[in-house]
Amino acid sequence: MNNKTFRVLAINPGATSTKNGIFANETCIAESTIRHDYQELAACGSIKNQKRLRTELVLKFVKEAGVELASLDAVVGRGGIIKPLESGTYAINDKMLADLSIEPATIHASSLAGIIAREIGDSLGIPSYIVDPVTVDELCPQARLTGIKGIERQTIFHALNSKAVARRVCKEIGRKYEESRLVVAHMGGGVSVGAHLEGRVVDVNTAAAGEGPFSPERSGGVPLFPIIEMCYSGTYSKAEMMDLVVKKSGMQMHIGTTDLRKAEAMIADGDSYAALVVETMAYMVAKEIGAMCAVLSGRVDGIILTGGLAYSTLFTNYIKARVERLATVYMCPGEDELLALAEGALAVLRKETAVKEY
Numbered sequence: 001m002n003n004k005t006f007r008v009l010a011i012n013p014g015a016t017s018t019k020n021g022i023f024a025n026e027t028c029i030a031e032s033t034i035r036h037d038y039q040e041l042a043a044c045g046s047i048k049n050q051k052r053l054r055t056e057l058v059l060k061f062v063k064e065a066g067v068e069l070a071s072l073d074a075v076v077g078r079g080g081i082i083k084p085l086e087s088g089t090y091a092i093n094d095k096m097l098a099d100l101s102i103e104p105a106t107i108h109a110s111s112l113a114g115i116i117a118r119e120i121g122d123s124l125g126i127p128s129y130i131v132d133p134v135t136v137d138e139l140c141p142q143a144r145l146t147g148i149k150g151i152e153r154q155t156i157f158h159a160l161n162s163k164a165v166a167r168r169v170c171k172e173i174g175r176k177y178e179e180s181r182l183v184v185a186h187m188g189g190g191v192s193v194g195a196h197l198e199g200r201v202v203d204v205n206t207a208a209a210g211e212g213p214f215s216p217e218r219s220g221g222v223p224l225f226p227i228i229e230m231c232y233s234g235t236y237s238k239a240e241m242m243d244l245v246v247k248k249s250g251m252q253m254h255i256g257t258t259d260l261r262k263a264e265a266m267i268a269d270g271d272s273y274a275a276l277v278v279e280t281m282a283y284m285v286a287k288e289i290g291a292m293c294a295v296l297s298g299r300v301d302g303i304i305l306t307g308g309l310a311y312s313t314l315f316t317n318y319i320k321a322r323v324e325r326l327a328t329v330y331m332c333p334g335e336d337e338l339l340a341l342a343e344g345a346l347a348v349l350r351k352e353t354a355v356k357e358y
Contacts, residue, residue, distance in 0.1 A: 006349045007071050010341040011058055011117055012078040013109040016041070018054050020061050021338035022072075025346060030065035031338065034058075048106050055116050075121040076345040077113025078337065079133020080105040084154060087136045087163055087200070088356040089344040092118040092128045096358040110134070129355070131344030132160040136201065143203040143295070153211075157192035157204045158307070164340035165306045165332040166196050172330075173302070180301045183292040183327070185285055185319075187309035188335065189258065191215040193285065195292040203295045205288060210245045213284030216258040216309075219249035220284060251277055260312050267314075282318035289323045300327035307335055 005024050012019040016038065022030040034057050044050045062069060076089075081104045082096065090096065092114050105111035114130050121128030136159035144152050162184045170177040178199035185193045191213045194204035205212030207220070214220030230236055236244070252258045254277045255266065266274040293300050303323055305316055310333035320329050347353045 004350075006073045006346055007067070008342045008345045008349075009058075009062065009072050009075045009117075009120070010077075010338045010345075011075070011113045012337050012341065013054060013112045013116075015109050018057060018109075019338060020058055021342065022062065022065055022067050023339070023342040023346075026339065026343065028339065028342075030061075030067060032061045032065075034061065046106070047109055047112065048101065050109070051112055051115055051119075054112055055119060058116060058120070069120075069124055072124060072126060073349055074127050074129060074345045075117040075124075076129045076131060076341045077115075077117035078110045078160070078341065079130035079135070080111030080114060081108055081156070082111075082133060082135055082358075084135050084137035085133070085358070086138060086356070087132050087159065089129050089131050089348045089353065090356045090358050092121070092130060093358055096130070099358075127348075127355075129345050129348065131341050132163050134159060136163075138200040138202060139204075140202040153206065155201070155204055156206050156208050157194065157201075158186035158188070158190075158335070159201070160337055160340050161306060161335040162186050162192070162194055162196075162201070162204075164336070164343060165304055167343075169302060169304055169330045169332065175301065181296045181299055182302050182304060183289050183296070183300055184304045184306065185289055186335070187215070187285060187305065187307040187315075189216055189308075190218050191220070191285055191288075191307075191309075193288040193292055195295040197296060203292060208246055212288050214250040214281060216251045216260065216281075217247055217249070219245045251281060260309055260315060264312065264314055278315060279318055282315050283322070286319045286322035289319070290326065293323075293326050298326075302330050303327045304330045304332055306332040308333070310334070 008023045010021045016036050018034045020032050021028050041050055080100050082099045097118055099105060100111045100114045117128040134156050137155045166182050166184050167177045170180050182196040184196055190207035192204055192207050194201040207218050210219055212220050231241055255274045257263055263274050263278050309315055348355045
């Protein structure tokens with residue numbers, strides 16, 4: 001067993017923040033969430049042009065943490081919207097760097113993670129990686145085909161956290177992830193529920209494409225005919241329809257908030273419609289879990305509830321009441337993505353798994 005202490009810098013950019021962590025093996029020795037001023041980001045002109053600003057702030061974080069750059073063994077970044085690939089830890093090679101620099105990757109700040117990680121890694125002569133990007137695609141053929149020829153399902157989901165919590169639960173219960181059958185429900189601003197079969201996510205709803213349960217801000221699956229009518233009504237542009245499905249529907253459209261804590265307060269004050277909306281959202285998550293249990297032929301080693309909504313006892317109790325007879329339910333609230341990134345890098349540094357080439 002490798003007893004060396006490895007130091008890893010993990011970088012996770014979001015739309016208005018950059019989260020950073022420095023790890024000594026699995027222990028986080030420094031962590032920061034850098035909040036970016038909207039006007040400062042807008043002045044960059046594009047997400048791609050934010051690289052210099054964010055890189056300088058990441059390096060400032062490392063310096064203020066009192067960590068010598070020369071002590072780092074690797075830099076790991078959140079994967080952006082790149083081509084579909086299998087789960088794993090990938091070296092940031094020139095091809096990936098090129099793909100992170102063009103659309104569709106450049107529409108989201110997560111693409112900057114790989115670019116910044118590669119730049120810092122190269123300057124220090126150490127490896128740079130990404131781990132389980134949102135485009136992890138391990139669908140079985142039956143999950144890919146649809147009823148309209150020429151339209152196939154592809155996955156964009158919370159792969160990083162879903163895979164990480166699955167591995168952690170397996171470790172806790174003495175199983176190998178690669179030999180387990182699990183259903184993982186990541187529940188946040190979007191909800192993705194995946195069937196994990198022997199280390200591969202063979203089916204999962206793509207929340208950003210309008211599949212699965214509705215969430216605090218996304219529509220989930222809705223009847224197609226009314227959507228088609230809306231598209232041709234002349235009232236909405238294509239961009240407005242996309243925003244409606246991904247950002248402006250779900251719980252907030254019903255009761256005016258994306259915050260489940262506020263929804264619970266409304267319920268406590270006697271708002272019966274808020275109660276119906278929250279219970280229905282949980283009902284839909286439970287129904288999707290049931291569907292993924294069917295994907296696994298009903299043989300399920302565990303159901304994992306994770307993401308921000310998993311902190312809510314009210315919400316998770318609704319779900320557990322419907323699914324706990326299917327398999328043991330494990331609670332992993334929140335999403336520790338910095339640790340998940342570090343774990344992916346550490347597995348390669350320790351030679352527990354092979355690094356993959358993009």
